[in-house]
Amino acid sequence: MYDLYSRFLDPNLEKKIPLFFTVTLLDDDLLYLEQMKDFLQSMKIDNIECFTSGEAFLAAVKESDKRLIVCDLDFGSGGPMNGIDILDEIRKRNLKMPVIMLSGTDKITTAIETLMKGALDYFFKGNQNTFTSVLTSILKINEIQRLEEEKK
Numbered sequence: 001m002y003d004l005y006s007r008f009l010d011p012n013l014e015k016k017i018p019l020f021f022t023v024t025l026l027d028d029d030l031l032y033l034e035q036m037k038d039f040l041q042s043m044k045i046d047n048i049e050c051f052t053s054g055e056a057f058l059a060a061v062k063e064s065d066k067r068l069i070v071c072d073l074d075f076g077s078g079g080p081m082n083g084i085d086i087l088d089e090i091r092k093r094n095l096k097m098p099v100i101m102l103s104g105t106d107k108i109t110t111a112i113e114t115l116m117k118g119a120l121d122y123f124f125k126g127n128q129n130t131f132t133s134v135l136t137s138i139l140k141i142n143e144i145q146r147l148e149e150e151k152k
Contacts, residue, residue: 016046020066020145023048023138026057026086027072027102032125036070039131045138054081058089065097068141070134072125073103073114087117098141100134 023045027033033050040048049067051057053075061067069090073083081089083101090097101119103110104126111122121137123130 015044017044017139017142019045019047019068019138019142020149021047021068021097021142022066024057024067024069024097025050026052026054026069026083028052028075029072032072036131036134040135040138043135045135054083054086054089057086061095061097063093063095065095067097068138069097069099070138071099071101073101073105073110084114084117087114087119091118100137102130102134 023040025033025036025048027036027050030052033052037048037050051060054071057069058081069086071083071086075082083103087099087101090099099119100121100123101114102123102125103114104124106124106126114122120141121133123133123137127133
């Protein structure tokens with residue numbers, strides 16, 4: 001795992017990571033949204049788009065979009081939709097977009113419910129390693145998509 005992160009931390013390495021998708025961050029907490037975006041950009045992830053509400057995201061998304069969604073579970077001030085509602089709508093529209101769910105709720109039942117509804121990963125936002133976990137998940141999903149493209 002060290003080799004993976006040393007690649008990103010090398011100041012001489014300017015090359016961005018080629019992703020098969022746009023990383024789409026959804027969170028009503030603007031500070032957290034900017035911190036996650038800054039962290040991912042510092043790790044050489046560039047194609048990032050941010051939304052502060054599920055409604056804004058769903059209005060902008062197209063079926064042909066290639067996205068990976070990193071979504072907050074609870075939008076306290078962002079509108080009536082929460083992360084589960086967004087996940088349900090993504091599945092209802094049959095959008096082929098992997099979802100990583102983040103939550104301030106550290107309950108195993110919440111994590112299981114989210115994963116059973118189709119999220120690929122679930123991370124607790126209160127953990128100091130959350131950003132690193134999200135990065136690892138993004139890279140894992142990207143590698144899976146790269147291997148699937150190679151098969152074609």
